Amino acid sequence: MKSILSMKNISKSFSGVKVLDNAQLEINEGEVHALMGANGAGKSTLMKILTGIYQKDEGAILLGNGDGELKGIEFQFPLQALEKGISMIYQEFNLVDNLSIAENIFLGREPINSLKHIDWKKMFQESKKYLEKIGMEIDTKLKVGKLSTAQKQSVEIAKCLSLNSRIIIMDEPTASLTDYEIKNLFNLIKDLKKKGYSIIYISHRMEEIFSITDRITVMKDGCYVNTLKTSDTTENELVRLMVGKEVITQTRDNASKVNKNKETIFSVKNVSSKSLLQNINFNLNKGEILGFFGLVGAGRTELARVIFGIDKMEYGEVWIEGEMVNIKNPYEATRHHIGLVPEDRKDLGLILNLPIKNNMSLTKLRYLNPFILRKQLENRMSTQYINDLSIATSGPNQITAELSGGNQQKVVIAKWLSVSPKILILDEPTRGIDIGAKNEIYKLMGKLVDEGMSIIMISSELPEILNVSDRVIVMHEGKITFDHKNIGLDQETILQYAMGVRK
């Protein structure tokens, strides 16, 4: 086997946080190579460096020239990677719906005739040629918008071939395909492999990894873990590698206490949504932190959106304190004392151009006199939250955009605390926040549940789930696959449920 690509000791930091630390990847000619790792393992950052979207801080990328020789290479921008034969097919395709198949394949590099006009005949013929190569017979004048997901994917692959790509990266290529379409895709991948193309296959789906790939590289926390031959490994071994050595069993101090006096405050029964959620059932007990774990796309944020009335509930019931409620919009949700700290705090949690105090009082205003703003009360309240949550700021009048990520998150939390919700949903509460602020937020959550609040915490970080939750629920592809109090749990078990290895 000739090596065609070698990424060595790749490191990359974003604003001081190291997201890749000596990552490695070695790809052979004509192999299908899986890249695996939990959320935040650094897979997509590594791929963005390979395709020239990000630039590495350290390390080397060596690329084969066809005769087995590897040469160092530097990418400053994405086009250079394309020219060197590296293409990526994203989950959300990069196609223009209103253009024809042929126009999409040749977008930006349309063939030109002697009159400097687009040579349509050549364009249609050439596209047809590439599509036939991958066994697709279709009128290349058809608009891409009319194609099925699988057909769009084929167009993307044809585009890669037309670009003379030798390495094709596929990100979760089967995410929205039917079983039959997956089978077709796999046949195509096998065919490409025979013709010498190399495929980097990113997926969480174990069955697929084992049925299509030759080797697997596992990453964890931005580091290289190991590269294994698929035929020599097992699902359980992979999960263990993704979790790492630390198989620590952690329990929050009062997990046992809370679970003893079970008083359900909030329950979700048979909830389904159009897009993803299937038959979700769970209870939230008073005074507990319920951790929701899952991989990206498992449906946790979607569930929060449905509960909070942002998205429509297709089917199912929500009960609060023994009463069935019908929450159609966030206004209703807040009326039932539910608060939501969204994952995307800049776009959904804060009004960045307004002062801290305006953000903090936004939820509270409807309980106050509508005609006379009580600015003193507002100032007092904001100052108190600034002190209680130790927000680093010059004062309640500082513009929110000027705060750091952790302090901004605290402002969002304060916004909800001001109306004392009974149920607080925190979606990725510590994402992108430094370790100090993280611990403060954990401590605050502990204090809040001790005071009787009930918290749902959605998180993609296993240690966070295990350290903070009293009970853990795991979701996989829109379903709940695991629900257990946080006693005697370990990362490996949880990840197995999250990846659908155990059901």
Added chain:
Amino acid sequence: MTQLAKKDKVFFPFGQQLSFDRMRQYGLILALVVLFIVMSLVADNFFAVSNLMNIARQLSVTSIASVGMTLVILIGGIDLSVGSILALSGVMAAMMYSSIESPFLALFVGVLAGAAVGFFNGFVTAKGQIAGFITTLATMSAIRGLSYIFTDGMPISETSPSFIYIGTGYFWGIPIPIYIMIIILLLGSYIVKFTRFGRYIYAIGGNEQTSKWSGLKVDRVKIYVYTISGLLTGLAGVILASRLASGQPSAGDGFELDVIAGVIVGGTSLSGGKGNISGTFIGVLLIGILGNGLTLLNVSSYYQMVIKGGIIILAVLLDTLGRRGKD
């Protein structure tokens, strides 16, 4: 130190640090004073009491409508239909007075007509999730058409003293419209600064999604804001008809431009969430006085249109530059 630099403050000789927005507002006032002095010097009749009263009466109509427009632009919308509403409400008021001869009923019907169109604008914009630009572009045309239909394209003359009182009358030597304008300006200022509704307006203009996710009834606020804009324009329309002693279906052609220009020049950001009523008032004054002065100087109205367009572009550029400076 970097924190300080980011805040985009400018050192001021009096020892205070001023934000870009404050500087801008002081700059506007300065420009207004300079303009006033220059006009007094170069245009003979400018400083005459009759001319100043004339300016004030003209500006009162624009100012009243501009308060509503400020609210609309603050939530990130725009109301292009104000010119047409101005015509419709004037026509309706004149027609009402012709048949019933009650100045109060005429005023009521004129204002109500404006509010109804505003409500329609808000309802369609909010519930249909359409850009306010599109909705009000449509009503701008439709309402203008209705005004012509109702009147068969002819002005409705109405010269009886009780009808023209609100537009031409005096109280303690000062025209009635000035009092109305001052009340509306103060009321508008109070609403945006000291009420919950005002806070919601800034919140929605600042970030509509966050406002929704915080449990605000965004749709309802939008509908209120467009209704207020329609209502105030309706009031302005009745005053105008009263001053002209006729309801004219062609009134207020290009009026939306004057109003929007005043609001933007006054520092309200077209992207929403930033601005205030006092700025708008200064902006309207600036444009009004400039127009009056140029007319006195015999500058053709064609040139005035070009100048007005230039001022709008300048004001918007200033706003974007100010924001860019902050990033």
